[in-house]
Amino acid sequence: MINPSEDGNDEMETKPITSSLSDVAKATQARKQPGSGALGVGLEARGIHAWFGDKLVLRDISLDFWSGTVTALIGPSGCGKSTFIRTLNRMHEFIPGAAMAGEVLLNGQDIYEQGTDVTKIRLKVGMVFQKPNPFPSMTIADNVLAGLKLAQLKTENKDDLLEECLERAGLWNEVKDRLNAYGGSLSGGQQQRLCIARSLAVRPEVLLMDEPCSALDPGSTLKIEETIQHLSSSMTIIIVTHNMQQAARVSDYTGFFLSDGGPGELVEVGPTSEIFSRPKDIRTENYVTGRFG
Amino acid sequence: MSQTTGTKIKPTRPWKRTPKQQALITLNLLIGAVVSYLVVLATPMKGKLAYLAIFFIAVIVVNFVESYIKSGLAAAKDSIATSFATAGLIIAVVPIFSILFTIFDRGRAGLNFNLFLHDMKANGPNDPLGQGGLLHALVGSGIMVGIALLISLPIGILTAIYLTEIKGIYSRPIKFLVQAMSGVPSIVAGLFILSAIVFPITKSSSGLMGGFALSILMIPTIARTSEEVLLLIPNDLREAGVALGGTQWRTISLIVVPAAKSGLITATILGLARVAGETAPLVLVSGGGDAVNPNPFHAPMGSLPFYIWKGFTFGTPESIARSWAGIFVLLSLIFLLFIAARTLSGSGSKK
Numbered sequence A: 001m002i003n004p005s006e007d008g009n010d011e012m013e014t015k016p017i018t019s020s021l022s023d024v025a026k027a028t029q030a031r032k033q034p035g036s037g038a039l040g041v042g043l044e045a046r047g048i049h050a051w052f053g054d055k056l057v058l059r060d061i062s063l064d065f066w067s068g069t070v071t072a073l074i075g076p077s078g079c080g081k082s083t084f085i086r087t088l089n090r091m092h093e094f095i096p097g098a099a100m101a102g103e104v105l106l107n108g109q110d111i112y113e114q115g116t117d118v119t120k121i122r123l124k125v126g127m128v129f130q131k132p133n134p135f136p137s138m139t140i141a142d143n144v145l146a147g148l149k150l151a152q153l154k155t156e157n158k159d160d161l162l163e164e165c166l167e168r169a170g171l172w173n174e175v176k177d178r179l180n181a182y183g184g185s186l187s188g189g190q191q192q193r194l195c196i197a198r199s200l201a202v203r204p205e206v207l208l209m210d211e212p213c214s215a216l217d218p219g220s221t222l223k224i225e226e227t228i229q230h231l232s233s234s235m236t237i238i239i240v241t242h243n244m245q246q247a248a249r250v251s252d253y254t255g256f257f258l259s260d261g262g263p264g265e266l267v268e269v270g271p272t273s274e275i276f277s278r279p280k281d282i283r284t285e286n287y288v289t290g291r292f293g
Numbered sequence B: 001m002s003q004t005t006g007t008k009i010k011p012t013r014p015w016k017r018t019p020k021q022q023a024l025i026t027l028n029l030l031i032g033a034v035v036s037y038l039v040v041l042a043t044p045m046k047g048k049l050a051y052l053a054i055f056f057i058a059v060i061v062v063n064f065v066e067s068y069i070k071s072g073l074a075a076a077k078d079s080i081a082t083s084f085a086t087a088g089l090i091i092a093v094v095p096i097f098s099i100l101f102t103i104f105d106r107g108r109a110g111l112n113f114n115l116f117l118h119d120m121k122a123n124g125p126n127d128p129l130g131q132g133g134l135l136h137a138l139v140g141s142g143i144m145v146g147i148a149l150l151i152s153l154p155i156g157i158l159t160a161i162y163l164t165e166i167k168g169i170y171s172r173p174i175k176f177l178v179q180a181m182s183g184v185p186s187i188v189a190g191l192f193i194l195s196a197i198v199f200p201i202t203k204s205s206s207g208l209m210g211g212f213a214l215s216i217l218m219i220p221t222i223a224r225t226s227e228e229v230l231l232l233i234p235n236d237l238r239e240a241g242v243a244l245g246g247t248q249w250r251t252i253s254l255i256v257v258p259a260a261k262s263g264l265i266t267a268t269i270l271g272l273a274r275v276a277g278e279t280a281p282l283v284l285v286s287g288g289g290d291a292v293n294p295n296p297f298h299a300p301m302g303s304l305p306f307y308i309w310k311g312f313t314f315g316t317p318e319s320i321a322r323s324w325a326g327i328f329v330l331l332s333l334i335f336l337l338f339i340a341a342r343t344l345s346g347s348g349s350k351k
Helices: A016-031 A081-088 A118-124 A140-151 A158-168 A188-200 A218-231 A244-250 A272-277 A282-288 B019-042 B048-071 B073-110 B135-166 B171-181 B186-202 B207-231 B235-243 B248-259 B261-276 B280-285 B304-314 B317-348
Strands: A041-052 A055-066 A070-074 A098-106 A125-128 A206-210 A236-240 A253-258 A265-271
Touching (some): A041 A081, A055 A081, A055 A236, A081 A098, A081 A236, A118 A125, A118 A140, A140 A188, A158 A188, A158 A218, A188 B235, A218 A244, A236 A244, A244 A272, A265 A282, B135 B171, B135 B317, B171 B207, B207 B261, B207 B280, B235 B248, B248 B261, B304 B317
Parallel strands (some): A125 A206, A206 A236
16 A cells, blocks of 8 residues: 555556656656756755754754755645754744754855854845735835845846846736835735745845745746746755645655654655655655645 | 526615614613603602613613513623623713813813914913913924924834844843833923932923923833834744845834834824823923923923913913813814824825
């Protein structure tokens, strides 16, 4: 019963979820062979531990993220996926009582090294949040360019940057006639793409996405996924998702996190097609086939 | 979803009272009125209060009986709670309208256009109405409240930012202090300025001292209201600002404060309204001249509350009429401030 389903067609009748997943996994395999599009390691996590107060919530996570690829982090709620990506741009430390151990290397430099300018790290490692959060006091255009103002960056041509970012986020055509409307006037999916455009404006090398589609309808989710695929050629993308089909559709690599009541651990990481069709660990197998979680 | 043809369907509101139920409620009230009339007639009780009390009890009983017959004991108990809540509302609202009506009624006599053009330099409070005015009080109140605002607005909002955004180690004691301060009796604020600045340093009352005293009362109001407004700003926005490479201060000033703008304006106006009518500290530290004095650093300065207080203590019919007119002007100003606060905070949250 729990053999990895190499051939999805076998179980078409009995287990539609499994079969559709491995179908998608095949499609992913065709799209990009692991390593082929990679430009080298963009971000390396080395032995990451994380605590909230005295409670260890993440144990010894080591993961490489290759430039030009999308890595999906999957796993049940509460297994530490979000905590993990928040250690990657030093947002973890905003939570009172938070602590961590380990190294995060961005281009070979540990971002936790003493004397590091945290704001510069966050410019290079951008973040898109679970709930769309455009700045309510700003227009669409101001929202996109907010990062420049916040980080006091200068740009040659704001209009070009504005158009480029909205274009890359797949939102330009929908908002080009109302750039001076408030961000809150957009639909949820558009707001989330506005937030993506906003994080692109400061030209990050890495983009962290914390369940970016969990508050969106399927149509908007599809648009965000298209956006992710467009972006992936030029940057490192790390996406946390509860939606396994989404992980299969958008990612090149998948990491599976799990917590058995204790701290979250990385069970397995590998090319997405393998995680969904030939997982090495039985727990991954059970999760991706929908037997638990 | 076929279009209904032929018979036209009328929109109905099945959750609203039917005319019959409405009539029944009116009948209940009528029964209550009749009972209270009869009871007062039959017993030695007298006066409006007696009518009201008997009416109230009678209506509760009638409603109770009606609900009990119709829907049982639970509904009957519910009707008692509803009756008490309605009575509470009436008891709370009647005095407010009574006050407003009285002020309008008594203030009318002293109101005239001259009030806003003249001061009391050449006139005594006993002169016929229409001579002299309260310009000096209006100017003085404006200047002192303005000074208080200049001092309190930055201190109040920065305190709120410290409490909600920076959350330093002193947050808890400061929060406690601010809460305690907002209950400080206004005369204590006046006495503090009197003993800390007026007696040892300036040795004379002036508008500036009045502004200082008012700011002691204003800072806690602005700080507390602003704190509550800032707490409503979702944490997501702060994280988004920081994740875009903003420092904490730039995130606060570019994202958090603009997002809370309308609420902060309301907080400010509430602070203004809180101190505009304060009398006690001004009697102590700003004195109360009868002439327009635009210089807050020199000589006593009049104010609306002082003008009102002075008129009443003088005690002649004319001076008391002047006071009522002053109350009317002061209340209108505060009322306008509240309307401004409501409008501004409403227009900000519509987006």
